[in-house]
Amino acid sequence: MSLMVDITAEQPPLPGQMTVQDLTSEEVASLAEELLAYHQHFAPLFYRREQREWAEIYVRGLLTADVPRKNVEAMALRLLGVGPHAEREVRALQQFIGEGKWDDNALLAEHQRLVNETLGEEDGVLIVDGSDFPKHGDHSAGVAPQWCGHTGKKDNCQAGVFVGYASRKGATLLDRRLYLPESWFAEDHRTLWQDCQIPDETRFQTKHELAAELVEKIMASGRLQARWVACDEGFGDSPAFLQRLDATGLWYLAEVPRDTKVWPLLEVDGQTPRDRPSSWIHPQVSSRKGPVPRRERLHPSSPAKVPLEDLAKQWPASAWHRFRLLEGHKGPLVADFLVLRAILPLDRLPGPEVWVVIRRKVSGSPEEPEWKFYLSNAPLGTPLATFVRVSGMRWPIETCFAECKGELGMDHYELRFWRGWHHHMTLVILAHHFLVRWQQRLNQREGGPTTNNHTLFAHTG
Template sequence: MLDGRRKSIQPMAERLPDGNMQALQQFVSQSPWDHAPVLRQIAGKMTSALGPEAWVIDDTSFPKSGDQSVATSRQYCGALGKRSLCQVGVSVHAVTDQASSPLSWRLFVPPDWDDRNDDRRRRTGLPTQVGHVEKWRLAIETLEELISWGLAPQVVVADAGYGQSAAFRHALRSRDLDYIVAVRGDETAHRHDAEPEAPAYRGAGRRTLPRYRTDSVALYELAAAGGRRAFRQVTWRQGSRGAMRSRFRVLQVRPAGKIPRALAAADAGGSAAWNGILPSETLLAEWPPDASAPTDYWLTSLPPDTAIRRLVRLAKIRWRIEHDYREMKHGLGLDHFEGRTWRGWHHHVTLVTAAHAFLTLRRLDPKVEAPA
């Protein structure tokens, strides 16, 4: 939290009175302290202070100049806007319109780090039991961790990188977690009154799963049906430039996507529980006044009679996580860590999370005087 542009170990140590870089290096990169109990304490304290309205999931990239840091690979790097060498961290944040805070993190391990004979795994201390897992699965693991810590589940919010996955939405439903997630307009679905039919069983082989007799259509077509008159104006919060408002529509749809039968069966408690049909969901669509067609879409497990202002507030609340990432990177050095180890990366993001939590609590403290 001190002044200084770089927040890697050497420049930070040089700004301390004793300048003991070796001690700081040892504490962050080699010391065996467990980061999980620290994050658990931070998560509990911040949840009590914030009273979150949602848990927001996202991921952020850490650009690297070489491929020897743990889980570094050539992949899409959001910080640079292109494919480049980087690490990617998945995080879950407690969020309100006024404040937010990261609760826990997962480091994404790319497929090229799965080779157990890769010498990089040994040098970086990557645990043998850790391998490549899709980002949406890391998010689910993190949510399960938060619940195991005794935190009350909140509505899960995520961008289309997660929302497009029918498997991710199914995993949330199977855990009784409500969600509102962004999707693309070309995602297909059936109208709410479409009914799947199962072909008659002929007494041999596996039963054929039910199927729809009508073709699915893109969400943008379903949303645009009825024109602008089907949309209503909603104001969801006050921004720095005044009231934030746009036009929205809510309707029920039946998503046309599929998820692996084995995944569905595992979550549902057996293959007999899965009929191959995704459950109906509520579609929220936005058609700004200055646009020629709807522009943004969200699917949610919340019922269609949920107040539309609440749906819009939750869908739009994801802006807070971008604020967190910006503050943690620009002010606290989230992406400045130059160590290479699995332990060091987790220690670093935990310490940055603690610093961010401290600053957030200071801002929320009514006794703190505003700067002149």
């Protein structure tokens, strides 16, 4: 088979150590000055002077490397000391983060504007994902026995839905929402609902609905450049969710389960087109036996839907294209890619025409290859190399979670209230972006690159 030309895909920079350990005294002083300047972007958005002060202390505590467990008490004692007023100051910081009436939305709006300055690119990628937080007891907002990604099983936890952003310049988080399980809307949870100060207007929403709402809100604001949105199969498995992403004007690349069924638009030979969906709808003809059916149905002679895994196995080796790429901490990855056009079923009838992108890891077992399947609404003419690049742009949000939990105390909170969970996550998000900005500025001062360009080789053979 012929050798294709090499292409370059610019991936987000690989993450570095983000703590302030092992810095010189000059670098620590510079970091403190940078943090004060950064805080000034958000200070006017707090209602009172003491809120502005507590916010700066809380973010500073999240960034302090020698506080191993970053709950409110530990951060307050480390930063404010253990003097005669220590207990009062701990309670004040707890009240600020847990119940304080300050506007997360205003802070996150300014944050997203700053992210656009730091990382924004025209073809930037929004990333949808969930992150779970194991909890003992059942008295915190949203805690319930449910699937917990952290432990890999059904467990007692809180579940958060997050949207991140990645470009060639780096990655960070943009917004968050606590998932409230359906069980919390039952009558036996009313007392807990009140104890956790959950707003009365809160309605049940699935994780897909929460994620779609967050993406819609970001895109409607116009604060941030983005062209793509990526997600794993935990979100990509919902055609309704993909429809909402499509309506925002974004191009999605959504991982989907291997048993997802589509109508391929080409025969396996890659040349012969199938009939178009307009011929698949059963005509509605009146009958003596009853009224015209209200619901359209597939014509009996319409082609059968094909599971993506079966579809992948039908195509010859000549249809696949091999790429060598870098993906996060995993190092070099060699994979074969296949891209096809297909019709996605929607409510059992032909829905939108989409791209099917299939990735097969080369180093996997020939008997059981490692597959990944994606759907995309990107326009006709989108190069395969673009799909390959964007398929590697979902992992940065996992890196963000790892950094936020490992360095910034994202999962160290001991907060019961609905508002407290969102306040804490907001300030963790701000702290993470501060480190991203600071690292970028350090690179600029030291004459290093502000972006990492990883060569992506493509060939068949």
